[in-house]
Amino acid sequence: TGASRGIGRQIAISMAKEGAVVIVNYNGSAAKAEDVVKEITEAGGQAEAVQCNVSDYSAAEVFLKDIISRYKRIDILVNNAGITKDGLLARMSEAQFDAVASVNFKGVFNMCRHVSGVMMRQKHGRIINISSVAGLYGNPGQFNYSATKAGVVGMTLSAAKELGPRNITVNAVAPGFIETPMTAVLTETQREAALATVPLGRYGKPEEVAAAVAFLASDDAAYISGQVIVVDGAMSM
Numbered sequence: 001t002g003a004s005r006g007i008g009r010q011i012a013i014s015m016a017k018e019g020a021v022v023i024v025n026y027n028g029s030a031a032k033a034e035d036v037v038k039e040i041t042e043a044g045g046q047a048e049a050v051q052c053n054v055s056d057y058s059a060a061e062v063f064l065k066d067i068i069s070r071y072k073r074i075d076i077l078v079n080n081a082g083i084t085k086d087g088l089l090a091r092m093s094e095a096q097f098d099a100v101a102s103v104n105f106k107g108v109f110n111m112c113r114h115v116s117g118v119m120m121r122q123k124h125g126r127i128i129n130i131s132s133v134a135g136l137y138g139n140p141g142q143f144n145y146s147a148t149k150a151g152v153v154g155m156t157l158s159a160a161k162e163l164g165p166r167n168i169t170v171n172a173v174a175p176g177f178i179e180t181p182m183t184a185v186l187t188e189t190q191r192e193a194a195l196a197t198v199p200l201g202r203y204g205k206p207e208e209v210a211a212a213v214a215f216l217a218s219d220d221a222a223y224i225s226g227q228v229i230v231v232d233g234a235m236s237m
């Protein structure tokens with residue numbers, strides 16, 4: 001989900017390189033999603049862009065039913081779609097909280113809910129949820145975002161226990177500061193302050209998050225489930 005730009009875009013491209021047929025989900029950025037499809041198909045891969053607002057329970061159901069009817073199975077679900085609406089807790093509006101919760105938290109429920117039956121029938125599946133170090137350690141100014149990303153970890157752990165008996169692994173990847181449109185909005189002062197906390201001394205690349213996702217989706221990771229892999233240049237340890 002959310003594969004029109006940033007980390008999701010790179011996950012789609014990396015998974016296609018590994019041979020996956022990729023559904024490039026987006027919400028509003030149709031042209032960008034088509035660019036991702038073009039990049040994948042020009043490299044010899046197979047992909048299709050499909051619009052769906054993951055925060056809409058019914059739309060998520062229709063979206064997944066359409067994919068199943070045409071492709072017959074869904075082997076890998078990567079819940080990547082996410083937004084920020086940062087602000088200090090004392091000044092955070094209800095709308096700011098609800099907007100972030102509806103995409104980052106409920107969106108993951110919606111997608112897992114509708115894909116779980118499919119994967120259980122297949123007796124095979126991989127679910128990879130994109131959390132964040134903010135969800136593991138908190139971050140001032142991100143009360144809403146951190147809450148949703150901690151929630152993603154909780155959903156990952158419960159789903160791993162519940163779906164494991166059907167040969168479905170469920171893991172999370174928690175990135176630190178990654179160069180994407182989401183972090184491009186930070187001021188130079190914020191960027192420098194963030195960088196000072198990263199022992200590896202640089203921002204991560206979307207490719208470096210995508211590599212962890214591709215590993216968790218691979219046969220080599222068949223016995224890894226209920227884990228959170230942190231990709232943050234040692235920032236949070």
Ligand code: NAP
Binds near residue numbers: 082130175178181182
């Ligand atoms: P980004 O560049 O802002 O991209 C966000 C993606 O999510 C876009 O493709 C967007 O598609 C999609 N999206 C947003 N709302 C959606 C909705 N309701 N339904 C479907 N898709 C939706 O963000 P990013 O930096 O790549 O982040 C990707 C994920 O990594 C997020 O979950 C984020 O929280 C997490 N993360 C990022 C960082 C970082 O440093 N960048 C760090 C930790 C975690 P449209 O444009 O079509 O709406």
